[in-house]
Amino acid sequence: MPELPEVQTVIDTLAPHVTGATIVGVHVLRDDYVRPPGAPFSRHLIGRRIMDLRRRGKRILLHLDDANRLLIHLGMTGQITVVRGPTFPARHTHVILILRQQGGDPSTFQVHFRDPRRFGQLCFLGPLDGEQGLGPEPLELTPRKLAEIFKGSRRAVKAVLLDQSRMAGLGNIYADESLFAAAIDPRTPAAQLRAAELGRLCRTIKQVLRKAMRLGGSSVRDYVDAQGAKGSYQTLHKVYGRAGLPCYHCGTELESLRLAGRTTCFCPKCQHRQRMRTK
DNA sequence: GTCCATGTTCTTTA
DNA sequence: CTAAAGAACATGGA
Numbered sequence: 278m279p280e281l282p283e284v285q286t287v288i289d290t291l292a293p294h295v296t297g298a299t300i301v302g303v304h305v306l307r308d309d310y311v312r313p314p315g316a317p318f319s320r321h322l323i324g325r326r327i328m329d330l331r332r333r334g335k336r337i338l339l340h341l342d343d344a345n346r347l348l349i350h351l352g353m354t355g356q357i358t359v360v361r362g363p364t365f366p367a368r369h370t371h372v373i374l375i376l377r378q379q380g381g382d383p384s385t386f387q388v389h390f391r392d393p394r395r396f397g398q399l400c401f402l403g404p405l406d407g408e409q410g411l412g413p414e415p416l417e418l419t420p421r422k423l424a425e426i427f428k429g430s431r432r433a434v435k436a437v438l439l440d441q442s443r444m445a446g447l448g449n450i451y452a453d454e455s456l457f458a459a460a461i462d463p464r465t466p467a468a469q470l471r472a473a474e475l476g477r478l479c480r481t482i483k484q485v486l487r488k489a490m491r492l493g494g495s496s497v498r499d500y501v502d503a504q505g506a507k508g509s510y511q512t513l514h515k516v517y518g519r520a521g522l523p524c525y526h527c528g529t530e531l532e533s534l535r536l537a538g539r540t541t542c543f544c545p546k547c548q549h550r551q552r553m554r555t556k
Numbered sequence: 557g558t559c560c561a562t563g564t565t566c567t568t569t570a
Numbered sequence: 571c572t573a574a575a576g577a578a579c580a581t582g583g584a
Binding site for chain 1: 576
């Protein structure tokens with residue numbers, strides 16, 4: 278569920294509630310969903326105050342007042358929701374934080390981490406633990422950076438866009454949508470893209486992500502933000518999930534194929550690969 | 557029962 | 571050696 282726009286939306290809707298709050302309780306309902314597993318995880322968090330929330334790629338980083346951090350991966354189906362009042366946790370809720378805001382309201386509230394498929398994880402990071410191995414942020418892209426990312430790669434451009442070590446934040450939805458908007462065939466070997474195409478792709482990646490963030494992300498299945506609200510960018514998808522339907526631009530039937538293990542939807546006409554330059 | 561799913565990582569194959 | 575493909579993880583929905 279979470280690509281960059283969804284992760285950023287979760288942060289934006291969560292931050293007003295938890296920033297400045299103190300963690301007064303931690304319920305780990307499933308030991309192997311947290312790192313380190315079980316009780317040691319809770320001990321690290323109890324009593325800490327949440328200072329800041331940040332995003333790096335698809336990851337959420339919760340900065341604590343002791344310079345340690347809590348790293349949150351939402352995996353494929355992770356949800357973080359703010360819950361007030363007595364509420365029985367929904368099925369597949371693995372961790373609950375009990376929080377209290379400083380000052381005013383002395384009552385506690387809860388943050389529930391739910392993840393049916395359990396591809397996500399909550400990981401406590403000490404000061405020496407960095408998140409290395411992530412490529413640059415898509416929103417800070419330049420055509421030059423994109424050329425560097427693609428340099429020497431004969432892999433399909435779509436596969437490179439999904440590779441978090443090359444660029445951190447795009448997933449299957451936004452890779453397909455960005456490539457369509459840039460009129461680039463997803464199978465094109467990355468290093469073969471010409472300057473004009475790099476320029477277009479750089480622009481469409483940022484446009485697509487920004488628009489998706491404005492609309493609160495894509496709720497294709499069960500994605501919701503921290504207040505339980507769905508996003509609406511799915512209504513603007515041009516190709517994702519539309520194989521077999523007519524292209525909005527030219528009417529041609531959209532096709533799907535498998536790239537990097539993921540279903541890839543594209544318009545064979547709008548995204549027709551240019552004839553290779555003769556060398 | 558079958559296939560597919562917004563992700564990542566490890567293993568196998570070429 | 572590198573890169574690409576495949577499998578694995580776990581659950582639910584069509």
